[in-house]
Amino acid sequence: MALRDLTAAEQVAALAAGETTSLELVDAHLAAVEADDVEAFLAIDADGARDRARAIDALPERPPLAGVPIAIKDALSTRDIVTTSGSRMLEGFRPVYTATCVQRLEDAGAVVVGKTNMDEFAMGSSTENSAYKDTLNPWDLQRVPGGSSGGSAASVAQRQVPWSLGSDTGGSIRQPAALCGIVGMKPTYGAISRYGLIAFASSLDQVGPFARTVEDAALLLRHMVGRDPMDSTSLDWPGEITLPTATDLAGLRVGVVEELMGEGIEPGVRAAVDASLKAIEDLGATVVPVSLPSALSGLATYYVLAPAECSSNLARFDGIRYGHPVPADNLLDQYEMTRGQLFGPEVKRRIMLGTFALASGYYDQYYGRAQRVRTLIVREFEAAFQDVDLLASPTSPTVAFPLGDRTADPYAMYLADVCTIPVSLAGLPAISIPCGLSDGLPVGLQLAGPAFSENRLLDAAHALEKALAFDTRPPGLTT
Amino acid sequence: MSEFEPVIGVEIHVQLSTNTKMFCGCELSFGDPPNTHTCPVCLAHPGVLPVVNEEAVRRALMIGLALGCEIAPRSIFHRKNYFYPDLPKAYQVSQFDIPICGRGEFVAIREDGSELRVGITRAHLEEDAAKLTHLGGRRAGAEESVVDFNRGGTPLVEIVTEPDLRSASDAVTFLRQLRQTLLFLGVSDCSMEEGSMRADANVSIRPVGTHEFGTKTELKNMNSFRFLERGMDAEIARQEEILRDGGRVSQETVHYEPETGHITSLRSKEESHDYRYFPEPDLVPVAPDPAWVDQLRDDLPELPLSLRRRMVDDMGLSAEDALVLTESPELVAYFMEAAALADPKACANWIRGELRAQLREAGTEPWESKVTPAHVAALVDLLAIGTVSVPAAKEVLAGMIETGDEPAAVVEAKGLAQMDESDLAGVIAAIVEANPDQAQQLRDGKDKVMGFFVGQAMKQTGGRADPQAVQKLVRELVLGS
Numbered sequence: 001m002a003l004r005d006l007t008a009a010e011q012v013a014a015l016a017a018g019e020t021t022s023l024e025l026v027d028a029h030l031a032a033v034e035a036d037d038v039e040a041f042l043a044i045d046a047d048g049a050r051d052r053a054r055a056i057d058a059l060p061e062r063p064p065l066a067g068v069p070i071a072i073k074d075a076l077s078t079r080d081i082v083t084t085s086g087s088r089m090l091e092g093f094r095p096v097y098t099a100t101c102v103q104r105l106e107d108a109g110a111v112v113v114g115k116t117n118m119d120e121f122a123m124g125s126s127t128e129n130s131a132y133k134d135t136l137n138p139w140d141l142q143r144v145p146g147g148s149s150g151g152s153a154a155s156v157a158q159r160q161v162p163w164s165l166g167s168d169t170g171g172s173i174r175q176p177a178a179l180c181g182i183v184g185m186k187p188t189y190g191a192i193s194r195y196g197l198i199a200f201a202s203s204l205d206q207v208g209p210f211a212r213t214v215e216d217a218a219l220l221l222r223h224m225v226g227r228d229p230m231d232s233t234s235l236d237w238p239g240e241i242t243l244p245t246a247t248d249l250a251g252l253r254v255g256v257v258e259e260l261m262g263e264g265i266e267p268g269v270r271a272a273v274d275a276s277l278k279a280i281e282d283l284g285a286t287v288v289p290v291s292l293p294s295a296l297s298g299l300a301t302y303y304v305l306a307p308a309e310c311s312s313n314l315a316r317f318d319g320i321r322y323g324h325p326v327p328a329d330n331l332l333d334q335y336e337m338t339r340g341q342l343f344g345p346e347v348k349r350r351i352m353l354g355t356f357a358l359a360s361g362y363y364d365q366y367y368g369r370a371q372r373v374r375t376l377i378v379r380e381f382e383a384a385f386q387d388v389d390l391l392a393s394p395t396s397p398t399v400a401f402p403l404g405d406r407t408a409d410p411y412a413m414y415l416a417d418v419c420t421i422p423v424s425l426a427g428l429p430a431i432s433i434p435c436g437l438s439d440g441l442p443v444g445l446q447l448a449g450p451a452f453s454e455n456r457l458l459d460a461a462h463a464l465e466k467a468l469a470f471d472t473r474p475p476g477l478t479t
Numbered sequence: 480m481s482e483f484e485p486v487i488g489v490e491i492h493v494q495l496s497t498n499t500k501m502f503c504g505c506e507l508s509f510g511d512p513p514n515t516h517t518c519p520v521c522l523a524h525p526g527v528l529p530v531v532n533e534e535a536v537r538r539a540l541m542i543g544l545a546l547g548c549e550i551a552p553r554s555i556f557h558r559k560n561y562f563y564p565d566l567p568k569a570y571q572v573s574q575f576d577i578p579i580c581g582r583g584e585f586v587a588i589r590e591d592g593s594e595l596r597v598g599i600t601r602a603h604l605e606e607d608a609a610k611l612t613h614l615g616g617r618r619a620g621a622e623e624s625v626v627d628f629n630r631g632g633t634p635l636v637e638i639v640t641e642p643d644l645r646s647a648s649d650a651v652t653f654l655r656q657l658r659q660t661l662l663f664l665g666v667s668d669c670s671m672e673e674g675s676m677r678a679d680a681n682v683s684i685r686p687v688g689t690h691e692f693g694t695k696t697e698l699k700n701m702n703s704f705r706f707l708e709r710g711m712d713a714e715i716a717r718q719e720e721i722l723r724d725g726g727r728v729s730q731e732t733v734h735y736e737p738e739t740g741h742i743t744s745l746r747s748k749e750e751s752h753d754y755r756y757f758p759e760p761d762l763v764p765v766a767p768d769p770a771w772v773d774q775l776r777d778d779l780p781e782l783p784l785s786l787r788r789r790m791v792d793d794m795g796l797s798a799e800d801a802l803v804l805t806e807s808p809e810l811v812a813y814f815m816e817a818a819a820l821a822d823p824k825a826c827a828n829w830i831r832g833e834l835r836a837q838l839r840e841a842g843t844e845p846w847e848s849k850v851t852p853a854h855v856a857a858l859v860d861l862l863a864i865g866t867v868s869v870p871a872a873k874e875v876l877a878g879m880i881e882t883g884d885e886p887a888a889v890v891e892a893k894g895l896a897q898m899d900e901s902d903l904a905g906v907i908a909a910i911v912e913a914n915p916d917q918a919q920q921l922r923d924g925k926d927k928v929m930g931f932f933v934g935q936a937m938k939q940t941g942g943r944a945d946p947q948a949v950q951k952l953v954r955e956l957v958l959g960s
Contacts, residue, residue: 077526090525097519099526198525203760231528232763309760312560315569316523335562358560358755367757 002479003028008162008216009243011068022053022067026111029069032160032479033113038136038145040155042074043082044114052111063109065223071155071164074115075122075148076102076207077196085198086118086130086148089317089342091324099196100231101165101207101224108223116151116164120344121314122172122200124148125416128407129346136403138474139181139441143400146176146416149210153180156210157472159479163211163220167197169204170302171395171420174432177210178395178444181434181472183217183461184210186420188451189427190235192221193228199313201306202233204424212472214433214462218243221454242455244462249283252460254447255290255388260419265397268438273394276435276445279467280392285460290388292380297373298422299414304357304370305425311354314347349410374425381426385450390460393419395432395444423448431461434470442470483684483722485715486692487650488600488642491657492635493667494607494675495538500632501606502529502572509673513627521632523567528761531556535634536579536765537775538666539604542636543580544776545664546599553766554579554603556759561752564626565608573637575756578603579765585640586784587656589649592791592798597653598641604765607633636666642681642692647711651704654678659783663808671702678704680711683728684718693718694728698735699745710735710742717742786811794823803831809846820856822863829855833873837880849883850876858886870942871895897945900952903936906944907952910935918957929953 003025006014014020026049033044049069056067072078075085077095084090098106106112119129127135127150135150137143138157145154149166153176156164166173168186177184185208192207199205209220222241228234256277261270281287319325319338326337343351357366384391396416406412423430428448435445445464449457499506503520520527543550557575583599609631615622638657644650658669658676669676683695698714701707713735718728732745787801796804804814804827817826834845834855841848858875861867867875867890878889890896898906910932911918920928929950936949 075526077524083525085525093525095519095524095526097524194526195528196526199761201760230530232530233528233761308757312558312570312755312757315560315562316525316567318562318564318569320564321522321567322524331564355755358757360753360755363755363757 004032004159004479006162007213008065008068008211009213009219011162012065012219015062015067022056022111023050025067026050026053026069026113029161030113032158033071033155036160038138038141038154038158039133040116040135040151040158040160041071041114042084042086042117042130042132042151045081045112048081049111049113056109056111063107065105065219066109068110068163069113069161070105070110071114071116071152071161072102072112073149073152073164073166074118075167075198075200076165077198078102078112078115081112081115083115083198084132085122086120086132087343087347088131089319089323093322097196100193100228102196104224105165105220110223113161116149116155118151119148119172120347121198121310122148122167122169122205123310123346123350125171125175125413126401126403126406127151127176128403129344131344134403137180137400138477140400143402143441144179146179146396146400148172148176149184150176152210153177153182153184156180156182156212157474158477159473163209163216165207165220166210167200167205167207168420168424169200169206169306170424171417173208173210174420174430174444174446175396175416177432178434178442178446179400181442181470181474182210182212183214183431183433183465184208185217185221185431185457186424186429187221187225187454188235188429190233191237191429191452191454192224193231193234195228195230199309201309202313203309204302204306214244214431214458214465217431218458218462221458238452239455241458244458246459246463247466249280249285249460249463252285252390253388254280254285254287255384255391256287257295257391257393258289258291259293259295260393264415264418265394266399266438269394269396269398269443272436272438272443273392273445276464276468277392280464283463283467287392288388290384290391292377292384292422294373294376294380295422296418298377298425299418301370301373301377301425302417302421303353303414304366305374307350307354308357308367309354311351311358314343314351317342346410377422378426381422381428381450389449389456390453391448393446393448395419395446399438399441399443419446427451429454429457431457433461433465433468434472435464435468436470440475482687483719484687485645485647485711486642486683486685486695487644487647487711488640488681489644489650489654490640490679490681491638491654492607492677493542493638493661493669495535495634495636495666496668496675497532497534497538497634499532499534501532501535501604501634502632505632507633508629509675511629513625513629516629517631521567522628529572529759531762531765532634535604536767538634538664539579539602539636540767540772540775541664541666541779542638542661543583543602544772544779545660545782546580546583546585546602546638548580548583548599548602550767550772551577551579551581551765552769553577553764555764556604556762557756558759560755563608564624565611565631567609567628567631571605571608572759572762573605574603585653585657585660587653588784588787588798588802589652590799590802595649595652597643600639600641602636602638605635605637607631607635642683647708647715650680650711651708654704654707656783659805659807663780663782665780665808671704674702677702678707680707682711682714682718684715684722694730696728696730697732699732701735706735706737709737709740713740713742780808783811790823790827794818794827796824796827800824800827800831809844813846813852816852817855817859820853821859825859825863826855829859829876833876837877841880848880850879854879854885861886861890865897865945866890867895868897868942868945870937871897874942894941895943897948898940898943900948903940903944903948904952906936906939907932907949907956910939911953911956921953921957
């Protein structure tokens with residue numbers, strides 16, 4: 001078996017058994033990273049990765065993730081490694097500090113090989129809003145990998161790395177995981193420090209793992225969760241993330257969100273989801289319909305709140321302290337020229353939306369109202385979890401769509417996140433696992449749980465993953 | 480006679496003298512080289528997050544408690560959004576609808592002893608902006624502007640009053656005593672010159688007897704109380720002139736030029752920013768433990784108002800004495816220590832009068848001098864029992880300032896003890912004999928001439944004569960009574 005076919009957990013085991021070295025692992029993966037057939041990477045740190053691998057190989061005692069390579073979404077700050085968040089605004093920007101979650105993984109021995117492509121400032125669902133390039137879906141190079149963490153998803157599906165980090169604001173981990181046929185998880189809001197995550201919408205942003213197995217996702221999560229003194233919104237993790245072992249779902253009540261199973265869901269997606277609900281029942285769980293009446297208002301709510309926050313979060317980018325100012329005769333012109341030329345159209349659209357939503361006289365009508373709907377959605381989830389343990393729905397209403405298909409229609413693009421957004425608004429954990437194919441393209445199943453139910457979610461997803469036995473290898477991929 | 484009444488409210492920004500900044504671990508500094516106290520957080524690098532400085536919260540609570548404010552069980556931070564190079568995030572983290580300290584009241588005492596009650600609207604926590612320096616001209620006309628981020632992120636408490644003030648002089652009385660209170664709390668340096676305390680005044684006028692507010696203007700950021708008072712008076716006069724001429728006051732920010740006494744307009748409020756306030760999602764609410772708040776309330780030092788009342792009611796001081804002596808915590812401590820050992824009123828007179836006057840020449844304060852409060856009390860006692868005369872006591876004090884010796888030792892060393900009456904009688908007899916004309920004037924009822932005899936006696940005794948005794952002896956000798 002090729003080294004690139006090993007899961008991260010298998011790589012950890014092979015290293016522990018002395019069957020391979022970190023340098024060997026990193027070299028094997030770097031070859032694919034440097035070839036980058038799916039245009040997943042924006043920056044590659046080959047020399048740095050090899051240096052770290054050699055250093056880890058020389059350690060008398062191996063840290064838990066010793067020497068396993070990883071890719072990091074370009075939204076996460078990495079010291080001395082160019083970090084652009086997919087934007088011209090930060091072209092060539094080398095941060096002076098490393099994000100807490102990345103630092104924790106490095107402390108556990110993971111080796112960062114590079115930074116992955118993304119929609120500019122994480123705004124988008126196809127990675128086509130990257131200022132640099134399109135990333136291709138490993139299952140069909142004519143199609144999008146999803147987004148905004150498209151590079152991180154594609155790099156794992158393409159087996160350039162066994163796992164990677166993404167960030168999820170309204171679905172930016174789960175949706176690309178679904179479209180690329182891999183596992184992606186958004187933890188409970190606050191579970192992982194956001195320090196070093198270049199903010200899109202602070203009240204929604206959350207870092208999470210991509211992997212080819214649920215076990216790997218759990219392993220990565222285990223080394224990131226917990227309170228960070230640098231992030232006031234981060235939380236103490238109760239207990240620890242355990243590696244999933246469940247083989248059945250006996251006694252579990254799974255609710256199917258009716259509002260997310262109807263109009264707009266592609267038949268092929270619907271069929272694959274129905275089949276996995278059947279598998280869930282076969283594993284011993286009870287499947288019941290559940291209603292979240294406000295779920296479909298989630299999209300509108302999100303597109304008020306997230307742009308409002310982003311209009312403020314992105315205001316710091318003026319080219320003065322870092323980045324590249326576009327020179328002008330006076331301060332105001334410099335702001336306008338710099339921001340006008342270096343932000344892409346989707347970013348500008350959202351900044352304008354958000355600025356409007358916060359404007360005095362409109363605040364109550366937009367931001368205030370959206371906050372109230374958000375509270376309503378939170379309550380509906382709480383009520384649902386009185387009755388069921390987990391909620392199931394499609395992750396994305398469609399499979400991967402062709403490149404360029406939706407770039408002219410922002411609303412069509414926004415619809416890609418209709419199933420993932422309600423969970424984000426409620427701050428809850430959710431995982432997407434591949435559950436079948438539709439016309440040869442992967443379909444994702446989303447499982448969501450109450451706050452801090454990650455262990456339960458991972459266990460259920462693991463049992464289902466084994467039962468479904470989805471082959472994560474894209475057709476034609478040779479390793 | 481004015482037919483208008485000024486209505487004034489003030490906003491005070493106080494930089495807290497914490498060790499570190501409001502939302503990051505950078506040290507606070509004044510006067511260090513520019514941009515030497517910065518980090519990714521206060522420079523707003525991509526991905527950073529704020530963390531609230533607990534000491535700043537503690538000090539804000541102390542201020543709120545001292546101002547009698549309601550303490551919010553759960554206050555939140557908001558973002559105030561605007562673009563300017565002194566604001567690296569392009570928003571200031573501040574508080575908006577739920578400040579940490581709500582309504583309160585501050586009582587100041589005017590010089591005539593009357594009370595001046597000022598409603599406190601709120602006191603909230605926020606961060607200071609960086610410092611912009613315009614080179615080669617002012618603002619728009621500047622050739623170049625440079626930013627020093629050392630100041631950026633300094634914890635600030637903004638105190639806002641109700642429009643309860645009715646004169647510039649009351650406003651300044653309030654501000655001076657508020658400043659004293661803050662100094663007593665030890666939360667800030669409160670230096671107007673260094674900008675650690677800044678005051679803006681909202682000024683409007685209205686016809687006397689009416690209750691509706693007129694259009695207000697905001698007088699910005701004066702760096703001394705004196706200029707602020709003059710500025711407010713100038714602005715009140717300007718508004719009166721406008722209204723008398725049948726014009727309308729427009730809502731704007733104004734600036735007072737101390738050099739010319741002129742008011743100039745900075746910008747019209749009508750075209751002012753929309754700050755797009757919204758709750759800061761990167762911070763959790765500030766929910767101080769009620770037990771902690773109670774503890775802070777119990778631990779507050781005695782504040783100037785209470786001290787002043789005690790000085791007047793229990794110690795027999797005048798309102799003016801009390802105002803002067805509560806100028807700083809150090810002066811209060813100094814006075815209280817002396818007043819515990821000798822007559823408080825006499826201690827007050829000597830400390831605020833002669834001691835400070837003599838020390839002023841050396842540019843030092845009583846508590847920094849060699850004169851201890853116990854020595855002041857001892858001097859007051861020497862006067863009381865008649866060991867020294869008042870003029871001699873002043874000389875003794877000069878000696879104490881110079882040497883740090885106790886007053887008795889200085890009296891001894893300088894031979895300043897008052898002559899006893901029998902020695903003095905001889906001196907007086909000689910003076911009366913040598914000055915028959917003046918003696919006759921006294922007999923003729925010209926009491927003023929007594930000053931001449933006292934002066935002569937002082938001259939001849941080197942100040943060791945007790946003026947009272949001199950007068951008594953002269954009378955006995957000349958008038959036989």
